[in-house]
Amino acid sequence: MTPRERWQAVLARAGPDRLPMDYWATDEATAAVMRRLGVGSKEEALRALHVDYVVKVAPRYVGPPLLPDTDVFGRRFRDVDYGAGAYRECVRNPLAGFKSVSEIERSYRWPSPDWWDYSVIGGQTRGNENYPVQGGGSEPFLVYKELRGDEQSLADFIENPEIAHYLLDKLFDLAYTDTLRTLEQGRGRILLCYVAEDMGGQSDLMFSPAHIREFLLPGMKRVIDLAHQAGAYVFHHNDGACRRIIPDLVGLGIDILNPVQWRCPGMEREGLKRDFGDRLVFHGGMDNQRTLPFGTVEDVRREVLDNIRILGAGGGYILAPCHNIQSNTPPENIVAMYETGYAEGRV
Numbered sequence: 252m253t254p255r256e257r258w259q260a261v262l263a264r265a266g267p268d269r270l271p272m273d274y275w276a277t278d279e280a281t282a283a284v285m286r287r288l289g290v291g292s293k294e295e296a297l298r299a300l301h302v303d304y305v306v307k308v309a310p311r312y313v314g315p316p317l318l319p320d321t322d323v324f325g326r327r328f329r330d331v332d333y334g335a336g337a338y339r340e341c342v343r344n345p346l347a348g349f350k351s352v353s354e355i356e357r358s359y360r361w362p363s364p365d366w367w368d369y370s371v372i373g374g375q376t377r378g379n380e381n382y383p384v385q386g387g388g389s390e391p392f393l394v395y396k397e398l399r400g401d402e403q404s405l406a407d408f409i410e411n412p413e414i415a416h417y418l419l420d421k422l423f424d425l426a427y428t429d430t431l432r433t434l435e436q437g438r439g440r441i442l443l444c445y446v447a448e449d450m451g452g453q454s455d456l457m458f459s460p461a462h463i464r465e466f467l468l469p470g471m472k473r474v475i476d477l478a479h480q481a482g483a484y485v486f487h488h489n490d491g492a493c494r495r496i497i498p499d500l501v502g503l504g505i506d507i508l509n510p511v512q513w514r515c516p517g518m519e520r521e522g523l524k525r526d527f528g529d530r531l532v533f534h535g536g537m538d539n540q541r542t543l544p545f546g547t548v549e550d551v552r553r554e555v556l557d558n559i560r561i562l563g564a565g566g567g568y569i570l571a572p573c574h575n576i577q578s579n580t581p582p583e584n585i586v587a588m589y590e591t592g593y594a595e596g597r598v
Contacts, residue, residue: 252267253381254381254382255442262532264567269597270559272569272570273534276575276577277336277576278336279335280582280585281293284300300589300590303382305383306376310369310371310433313368324345324362324397324398327342328341335579346398347398347399347400347403364428370436372436376437376440376441386443387474388474389426389427389470390448391467392419393448399414405457408462420470423471426470427474441483442484443484443486444485446475447487450463450467454492454516456493468499484506485506486509489509490574491518494516495517497523497527501530505531509535511534511573512535520557520558520561520562523562535569535572535573536562537572539573539576539577539580543585544584546584552591555592
């Protein structure tokens with residue numbers, strides 16, 4: 252099977268020839284894997300590891316010129332060095348000081364969907380027919396918290412609900428239009444829409460189910476329905492201990508749950524598979540907080556086998572790390588993960 256056929260078989264609850272595998276990692280971790288394998292490109296490394304990687308498509312920005320390190324929302328970013336690499340972090344929250352919706356309306360310019368050229372998407376899908384293609388989707392609270400600042404964004408749900416509704420409605424509207432235009436230009440070749448929202452912390456939800464249901468789920472439902480109408484599946488990313496809201500997300504119609512941080516309370520693999528395995532495909536499951544960076548090669552192999560046995564029972568599992576593999580992860584552990592998945596994931 253091709254990687255796309257493998258993903259489609261799992262999503263359709265048909266039997267693939269083997270377990271599909273996906274890859275998420277920082278550039279530094281990928282460079283280490285390339286050196287370990289003796290290859291000259293990421294693509295060569297992924298092929299050597301038999302990864303069924305996702306091809307992402309997106310429109311081309313053609314809007315007003317942007318200031319250096321600043322995006323269409325007015326967020327400014329800089330690289331923050333953590334010793335073994337760097338992450339790009341938001342260092343300016345353009346709506347942090349606003350106290351009312353009227354003040355925002357007077358002083359802030361929203362980006363227009365017409366600032367992007369969607370005609371390029373068809374060309375991005377051509378030549379990638381054998382791979383799962385991802386395009387469109389939404390993750391508005393990620394933008395929201397960088398517009399308002401981390402602490403203020405969480406306080407807004409209680410202290411400034413009118414601002415929260417206003418900003419999130421604007422962000423969901425942009426995401427909806429982006430998804431609509433992307434799917435139209437994809438012409439049936441887009442398999443996945445990425446509808447994400449980080450709701451879980453390390454031990455529980457970061458905000459209440461009531462607030463999630465009020466502020467986030469209605470907008471997510473619009474994008475999910477749009478994706479399904481176009482024949483695409485919904486890939487839902489939700490970090491941490493998000494167990495309490497999973498029934499709601501299943502009710503919205505998500506198809507894939509990522510990343511399955513099974514060491515977090517409530518995210519035990521057996522319980523997730525038992526309660527949702529008939530309605531969800533699980534993506535991830537390889538712990539990159541402990542096992543991948545600090546375990547032995549044998550620990551990694553054992554966890555792959557456990558994931559196949561538990562999450563892959565009867566199908567419905569795509570092997571992948573629980574988020575981007577970090578630079579402190581031994582490359583031999585990364586290679587062991589994919590070698591074990593390839594060897595032991597035969598159906």
